[in-house]
Amino acid sequence: MSNIKSFRFNTKVNIKRKCNENTTDKDILCYRYYHELKELCYICQIDAFSNKQNSFIENQDGFIYEINNIFYFIINKGKEMEEITTFLEEHTKTVFNDFKNEEWCELQNNGLDVEHYNDISKQQYYLLKYFPAYFTEYYNAYSVLLKNATNKNFNILSIGCGSGIDYYSLEHYKRVSKKELNYTYLGIDMIEWNYEHPDMPFLMSKVSDLNEKTFVDIDVIVFPKILTELSNDEMNELAEKILNGNTSKELYFINSYITSDATDNTTIKGIDKFEIICKKLQENNYTLADDKCNTYHYLKNQKGLSNTHSFFNYPDEIIDVIKELPTNCSKFDNSIEKCQQCNISFYPILTGKYLAYQISKFVQNDN
Ligand SMILES: C[S@@+](CC[C@H](N)C(=O)[O-])C[C@H]1O[C@@H](n2cnc3c(N)ncnc32)[C@H](O)[C@@H]1O
Structure with missing residues (x-):
C-alpha cells in the first residue's frame, strides 16, 4: 500500500x-x-x-x-446537486409507478399533442420520456438568465407550462444558487396537468384568451416547448397583447424548442413562431440585445446528460422496463382488444441531442 x-x-x-x-x-x-x-x-x-x-x-x-x-x-x-438527483429519481418513480397501473397498453405512439394531454397515461408517457431532460434544459436556461441577477424582481410567465417542469427547475436553481432571488411565477396552460409542483401558481387559459393585462409587469416570458403548437395568428395576436400591455423596460424570452438534432439548425422547430414576436417587437420600439431572432443554445457535449450535469440521473430499473414495453405490451392483457394492437415504444431522453433553447433580451426604447 x-x-x-x-x-x-x-x-x-x-x-x-x-x-x-x-x-x-x-x-x-x-x-x-x-x-x-x-x-x-x-x-x-x-x-x-x-x-x-x-x-x-x-x-x-x-x-x-x-x-x-x-x-x-x-x-x-455537492449536497445541493444530490438533492436534485434524488428529486429527479423520486419524481420519475412516482410517475412510473402510476404508469404501470394504468392501461398503458392502450397507448399508441402517435398523438403526443394538445388533443391528448388530457389523458393521464399520455401525460405519464410524456413525463417519463422528457421530464429529466427538459428539467435539465430549463435549469440551464434559468441559470444563464439569473446568474448575474441580484436585488431584482422578476415576474415570470410560463406559457404552456404543462406540469410545470420549468417551475421545478427554477425552484431548484434558487435553492442551489443560494442567491437572494425574488421572482413571481405564473404558469399558464389550457390543460391542468397531473404531477404539477404543488406550489406552482397556475392559470388555466388558452393563449388566445389571455388579455393585455396579463403582460403588464412581466420581465420574462417562457415558451417551454409550446411554440410548435401555436398558429401564426395566435403568435401575431400575442405580440400585439405584449406590445399593448407590457410596461417593463427589459423583457426576456426563454424559448425552448423541439428538435431531433440540436447541432443542426434546420431541425429546430418553432423558431419561426418566435420570429413573429421578435420582429413585431423590433418594429415597435424595442431593441433586441443580440440583434438576431433565431440564435439558440445547445450543449456542445452531446453525450449523456450525466456527463455535463452532475445531478442528472435516470433510474436504470425504469429504463429496463421501458425497453421491454413493446414486447410486454401485447402480453399485458390479451382480453383487451386494444392491447393486442398495442405499439407503444419509446425511450427516455438521456442526451443533449434533443435540447435547444434561446434567451432573448429586449429593451424598450425611451420615447
Ligand atoms: C409540449 S407540451 C409542453 C409542456 C411543458 N411545458 C414541458 O416543458 O414539457 C405543450 C403544452 O402547451 C399547451 N398548449 C398548447 N396549445 C395551447 C394553447 N393554445 N393555449 C394554452 N396552452 C396550450 C398544452 O396543453 C401543453 O401542456
Whole structure:
C-alpha cells in the first residue's frame, strides 16, 4: 500500500503544481457510484493533469489517489446537486409507478399533442420520456438568465407550462444558487396537468384568451416547448397583447424548442413562431440585445446528460422496463382488444441531442 498517495482537494487547493504540461487535453471519463451505498460520488481516471482536467477538478471537492503513477480522483457530489438527483429519481418513480397501473397498453405512439394531454397515461408517457431532460434544459436556461441577477424582481410567465417542469427547475436553481432571488411565477396552460409542483401558481387559459393585462409587469416570458403548437395568428395576436400591455423596460424570452438534432439548425422547430414576436417587437420600439431572432443554445457535449450535469440521473430499473414495453405490451392483457394492437415504444431522453433553447433580451426604447 505504500505506493498509494492520497491528496484531499477542494476548490482552494492549487493542484496545478502536479500538472504535466506536455499532456494534451482530453475528455474525462467518470463513473457514478454510491460510496457505502449512501453518498453519490464520481470516480474518474486520469493519467496526468492537463489544463482541462485541472480546471474541472478545481471546481470540485474530493480526493485524488495516485497508484503506481496513475491518478484517480473521486469527486464528492455537492449536497445541493444530490438533492436534485434524488428529486429527479423520486419524481420519475412516482410517475412510473402510476404508469404501470394504468392501461398503458392502450397507448399508441402517435398523438403526443394538445388533443391528448388530457389523458393521464399520455401525460405519464410524456413525463417519463422528457421530464429529466427538459428539467435539465430549463435549469440551464434559468441559470444563464439569473446568474448575474441580484436585488431584482422578476415576474415570470410560463406559457404552456404543462406540469410545470420549468417551475421545478427554477425552484431548484434558487435553492442551489443560494442567491437572494425574488421572482413571481405564473404558469399558464389550457390543460391542468397531473404531477404539477404543488406550489406552482397556475392559470388555466388558452393563449388566445389571455388579455393585455396579463403582460403588464412581466420581465420574462417562457415558451417551454409550446411554440410548435401555436398558429401564426395566435403568435401575431400575442405580440400585439405584449406590445399593448407590457410596461417593463427589459423583457426576456426563454424559448425552448423541439428538435431531433440540436447541432443542426434546420431541425429546430418553432423558431419561426418566435420570429413573429421578435420582429413585431423590433418594429415597435424595442431593441433586441443580440440583434438576431433565431440564435439558440445547445450543449456542445452531446453525450449523456450525466456527463455535463452532475445531478442528472435516470433510474436504470425504469429504463429496463421501458425497453421491454413493446414486447410486454401485447402480453399485458390479451382480453383487451386494444392491447393486442398495442405499439407503444419509446425511450427516455438521456442526451443533449434533443435540447435547444434561446434567451432573448429586449429593451424598450425611451420615447
Ligand atoms: C409540449 S407540451 C409542453 C409542456 C411543458 N411545458 C414541458 O416543458 O414539457 C405543450 C403544452 O402547451 C399547451 N398548449 C398548447 N396549445 C395551447 C394553447 N393554445 N393555449 C394554452 N396552452 C396550450 C398544452 O396543453 C401543453 O401542456
